[in-house]
Amino acid sequence: MAEVFEHPPVSVNGCEISAAAIGVEVQNHPASGADTAWESAARALVFRQLLIDEANRLEIMSVGLVDAEGRKLADEDARIEALLEQEVRCPNADETTIQRFYERHADRFTSPTLVEAEHILFSASPDDDLAYGLATGDARMAIRALMTDPGRFAELALKHSACPSREQGGNLGQIGPGQTVKEFEDVLFDLGEGELHPEPVKTRFGVHVIRAGRRIVGEQIPLEFVRDKIAQYLEEASWRRAVAQYLAILASQAKIEGVDIGGADGPLVQ
Structure with missing residues (x-):
């Protein structure tokens, strides 16, 4: 009979994240092994709890936010979005940054032969x-x-x-x-x-x-045709880094037990 690994209880600042909740979250984290999937799911719920706790501390309430398809977000999801919008700042991509990216990655902006x-x-x-x-x-x-x-x-x-x-x-x-x-x-x-x-x-x-x-033969696509896409890409990358840094700060201030969260660049950040 295969050995069943007993996972330790997971908690954030004394608030336990149930094994049942982690079990449900596992389906969102496909992995090569059950233990790896469990750890990914546990980390995602730890990050989520960190954000919810911070929203509670700052008394941030739901503001009726909607997702990309116009559907109203659940209360906790809306509070997390509002928290990130309030606390995480990242600059817009300026023309110099866009031009530099375009020149460094010219092969990405060439029509195929x-x-x-x-x-x-x-x-x-x-x-x-x-x-x-x-x-x-x-x-x-x-x-x-x-x-x-x-x-x-x-x-x-x-x-x-x-x-x-x-x-x-x-x-x-x-x-x-x-x-x-x-x-x-x-x-x-x-x-x-x-x-x-x-x-x-x-x-x-x-x-x-x-x-x-x-x-x-493929030709270089003029910058004016790809400027908006480059700006969007750079700003999304900057946002992910900023959120990862924000989560790392929250994690450093919290007592997390039962799972090694490692870096903050987890599924929730994506």
Whole structure:
């Protein structure tokens, strides 16, 4: 029989957080093990209790706040929101900070390179060695035919391809990063315009003949189009840090038993 770990009682300034409450909270903290989930849930409820106690001390009452979807918050949730709004301050992102972030993370603000893709799919399961081998042989024959006469691509796609793109001569349209399986993408983006890959490309869908078409190289997105998103990101990050620091101060002033809260950057902060 597996050993059952007995968790110690958890309390904040002498106020016990029941095992039942922690058990309910556990469902919000998926983890690799039951003990890890329990500890995460216990820490979240400790942070919550710290905030409720501070709202009580400051006599902060519910102000009828609503969530992002317009639903009225429960009384304790509303009091916590009001407390954080009153006690936690963080600056708005200024133009210099936004500009610096934009320049340091230029790759985040570049449109993806797009490559027009043509392919012929010889369908076979990688688990079926015989079928996969035959499909690879058929793909090699198609590649040899295309090297002799590139203009036959649409004809061969219509005749052999197991992909619906066969009706468009094998043309998949413009493909961006992450839109295809890695094996296909690695080959496609390494080809020049109009270049046929000289070897069959194997994926979980089967064996492909791949030719690249027109390439549209990604370009830098102007700052004015992403300024608001950058400001929102920076301000949300600043807010999370400020709340984490505020919780750390509250925790340092409290007597917490039964769980190691570690840093204050917990689920409630997120």
